[in-house]
């Protein structure tokens with residue numbers, strides 16, 4: 001059983017902070033043709049692909065970029081290829097990402113009709129000044145409208161992304177975004193800390209962002225605010241109503257196999273980590289879809305430590321041989337708890353997870 005990811009690398013406009021692989025100008029139909037060939041290559045009727053023998057998937061995720069820029073005709077073609085070439089489990093989680101400016105009735109009806117049962121909406125903030133500063137092309141009203149439209153179309157599992165640390169953002173305005181989303185009864189909320197990546201327009205502009213301490217307070221504000229409203233903080237950046245954690249993303253963190261299709265998409269199959277180059281022209285010219293890069297995961301313990309401590313499921317302490325004192329220090333300082341042989345990071349620990357994981361890995365790997 002795998003998790004299947006299809007990458008749609010198109011956006012109407014490039015956000016100021018974005019360092020992902022996405023394009024604003026390319027023939028979408030030509031690209032969907034290539035994606036379909038790739039789906040066929042890996043699919044159950046292929047006979048060509050030696051890596052995936054059992055083409056069953058229990059989660060499907062159409063991400064981007066901005067999948068909501070696709071016209072219904074291309075959405076149907078894409079899903080038709082997926083259903084023809086993979087056995088999709090009956091109760092599979094099927095997610096599509098959308099941005100508010102293109103998440104209209106036509107798009108929602110098309111994806112609903114194609115079997116999508118989870119919508120992930122890139123809201124980022126519900127303050128128009130912050131959205132403009134981030135180079136987003138939608139307003140807060142459009143985001144709220146998109147949620148309402150999605151509800152009317154029958155979506156009962158909606159996730160919204162927020163960013164904290166945006167230019168001009170205060171704790172109060174971040175809390176207001178959380179209030180609006182929880183007021184809309186959103187099932188799943190992701191809160192990402194803004195990273196000012198080198199080479200992005202945001203970095204080049206030199207616009208200042210809230211300081212580290214303010215960002216830290218925003219992180220704890222989200223933890224507390226969402227916990228009070230019944231959301232489970234199940235991964236560093238992710239909060240969900242009980243039972244509505246993202247099954248697709250959880251597959252990444254539990255070491256399950258996943259197949260990523262599209263330029264810049266990554267896969268993990270057995271003990272191999274593979275990817276396609278971020279080059280849409282090259283991808284579209286292909287007739288055969290061997291991965292561009294493949295490397296063996298040569299340190300499974302490091303992998304296990306890194307992934308397990310991201311989530312509330314935690315890490316089996318029996319795997320650790322040299323970290324007794326370090327774990328005691330983590331517990332004494334309130335960064336972790338350990339019960340029944342499982343080490344779990346607390347909210348404070350999640351915030352420092354990079355350094356905690358690096359320290360543990362240095363002791364164990």
Ligand code: SF4
Pocket residue numbers: 010011013014015018019020022064065066099122
């Ligand atoms: S919508 Fe997402 S992928 Fe597209 S430019 Fe903005 S941040 Fe990047």
